[in-house]
Amino acid sequence: MRKIQVKLPCNKYEILIKNGLIQDIGDKIANIYTGDKIAIITDTNVDKFYGDIVNNALEEKGYDTLKVVLPAGEKSKSMDSLMALYNKLLDFNLNRGNLIIALGGGVIGDLTGFCASTLLRGIPFVQIPTSLLAQIDSSIGGKVAVDLPRGKNLVGSFYHPKAVFIDPNVLQTLERKFLNDGLGEAIKYGLIKDRGLFEKLSSINSYDELFENLGDIIYDCCDIKRGVVERDEKDTGERMILNFGHTIGHAIEKIQNYEGYSHGEAVSIGMYSIAKRCEDMGFCPEGVSESIKEVLVKFNLPCSIGDIKKEDIAKAISVDKKNIGKSMNLILLKDIGESFIHKVSRDEIVNFI
Numbered sequence: 001m002r003k004i005q006v007k008l009p010c011n012k013y014e015i016l017i018k019n020g021l022i023q024d025i026g027d028k029i030a031n032i033y034t035g036d037k038i039a040i041i042t043d044t045n046v047d048k049f050y051g052d053i054v055n056n057a058l059e060e061k062g063y064d065t066l067k068v069v070l071p072a073g074e075k076s077k078s079m080d081s082l083m084a085l086y087n088k089l090l091d092f093n094l095n096r097g098n099l100i101i102a103l104g105g106g107v108i109g110d111l112t113g114f115c116a117s118t119l120l121r122g123i124p125f126v127q128i129p130t131s132l133l134a135q136i137d138s139s140i141g142g143k144v145a146v147d148l149p150r151g152k153n154l155v156g157s158f159y160h161p162k163a164v165f166i167d168p169n170v171l172q173t174l175e176r177k178f179l180n181d182g183l184g185e186a187i188k189y190g191l192i193k194d195r196g197l198f199e200k201l202s203s204i205n206s207y208d209e210l211f212e213n214l215g216d217i218i219y220d221c222c223d224i225k226r227g228v229v230e231r232d233e234k235d236t237g238e239r240m241i242l243n244f245g246h247t248i249g250h251a252i253e254k255i256q257n258y259e260g261y262s263h264g265e266a267v268s269i270g271m272y273s274i275a276k277r278c279e280d281m282g283f284c285p286e287g288v289s290e291s292i293k294e295v296l297v298k299f300n301l302p303c304s305i306g307d308i309k310k311e312d313i314a315k316a317i318s319v320d321k322k323n324i325g326k327s328m329n330l331i332l333l334k335d336i337g338e339s340f341i342h343k344v345s346r347d348e349i350v351n352f353i
């Protein structure tokens with residue numbers, strides 16, 4: 001079992017990582033919660049594999065459980081789903097002394113976390129992330145949110161879980177494209193903070209080898225995120241480096257109306273493009289972008305913007321509500337494992353695509 005403690009000024013919680021951990025989930029929850037009711041929020045994909053395992057384990061421990069299964073996909077991160085969820089939890093008479101479990105990927109984690117942060121002014125919740133992206137990113141650091149029709153994550157808060165329980169084995173049932181999606185974020189952690197992690201990912205030559213090393217890779221990514229979040233919980237400084245490749249990535253997702261490249265794929269294109277420009281402008285040594293390309297290609301992740309026009313990407317970036325103002329922060333590379341925040345004017349952005 002690998003353990004990481006996240007220490008924040010007003011909060012402290014553990015991230016536990018262990019193959020097969022989901023089988024011990026009854027004990028793990030019993031260690032941190034002695035109340036009676038637990039609501040488990042999951043989606044149709046995850047429920048098929050793990051819904052009963054978690055529910056039965058909790059019932060065996062004597063908890064009174066409610067399992068809520070939402071349709072899989074981003075559409076569930078909506079105000080309508082949130083409202084339906086509030087009603088289900090209130091019908092179950094959940095109170096502030098009870099517990100909510102988010103069992104799923106980023107959509108379930110974000111929606112459940114936001115629901116937990118607002119219902120009755122806050123109910124404790126636990127994250128059991130089941131996608132690689134959620135295990136190494138969205139379940140850690142307290143960002144919870146729902147989408148609005150006019151944009152993603154527009155209503156949200158910072159609300160940390162009581163614990164994060166990560167079982168790398170659950171990724172065996174994840175479709176390869178979703179696994180690759182998460183690997184894009186793992187590569188990002190290596191690029192922004194840890195050359196050793198990047199080299200480890202670059203040296204992997206098969207999915208068997210990947211699974212053998214996945215516990216270590218997840219640990220390294222979570223520990224990087226822990227450090228960043230501890231130093232900048234509210235995302236006003238260093239935490240922005242987690243957005244490496246995301247400015248271009250988000251723009252591509254938006255241009256394609258979220259129906260083209262997945263998040264990890266779009267971020268991969270963003271990481272490669274920006275690294276190439278960093279090289280051209282002398283911010284980082286030559287060869288960095290080629291090393292990035294090699295590892296992305298290995299995990300079936302794209303690097304080229306293809307038919308998408310640079311001007312369209314620049315336009316999508318400038319209308320993004322997060323980038324309003326005369327200048328914006330771009331994350332650039334000094335080298336593999338070293339990143340920095342660089343302020344650019346809105347007119348300059350096209351030069352970085």
Ligand code: GLY
Pocket residue numbers: 137138140141143235239242243
């Ligand atoms: N996913 C980026 C962050 O948590 O800040």
